[in-house]
Amino acid sequence: MTEATVAVATTTSQGACPPWCTTPGGCDARTAPHPDDRRHHSWTVVVPLSLEPPAHDMRVGPVGLEVYLTSDPQELCARLDQHRGDAEPAVRVFTGEGAAACYSASVTLAEAEDLARGILALIEEARRTR
Numbered sequence: 001m002t003e004a005t006v007a008v009a010t011t012t013s014q015g016a017c018p019p020w021c022t023t024p025g026g027c028d029a030r031t032a033p034h035p036d037d038r039r040h041h042s043w044t045v046v047v048p049l050s051l052e053p054p055a056h057d058m059r060v061g062p063v064g065l066e067v068y069l070t071s072d073p074q075e076l077c078a079r080l081d082q083h084r085g086d087a088e089p090a091v092r093v094f095t096g097e098g099a100a101a102c103y104s105a106s107v108t109l110a111e112a113e114d115l116a117r118g119i120l121a122l123i124e125e126a127r128r129t130r
């Protein structure tokens, strides 16, 4: 476990929000009456995807649900996400927000570290062999 992982894991509790939580208004019963909604969220890493077509969105039109492209670039996003009962946060990786969201996965901190190291190794390999 890295130093950063230890710092994150020790912030879990049923009490106050961890220092990384940015959920507006907090995450307790006052602001989230349903227990499933009491989740801590961190700030979000947002990376615009220049190689992907513009984002799509959906709306209900005269013939039903319509999918259309927007001028917004697709984005790959990541943030910490932790239900108040979870032992440690997960990293949620997702594309877009709201209706534009089309992919989402939650990974453990260890899995996120493996992914980050793997991507950095691939980048280093590509740049070294140019």
Ligand SMILES: [Zn+2]
Pocket (backbone or CB within 6 Å): 016, 017, 018, 021, 022, 023, 026, 027, 039, 040, 041
């Ligand atoms: Zn919180």
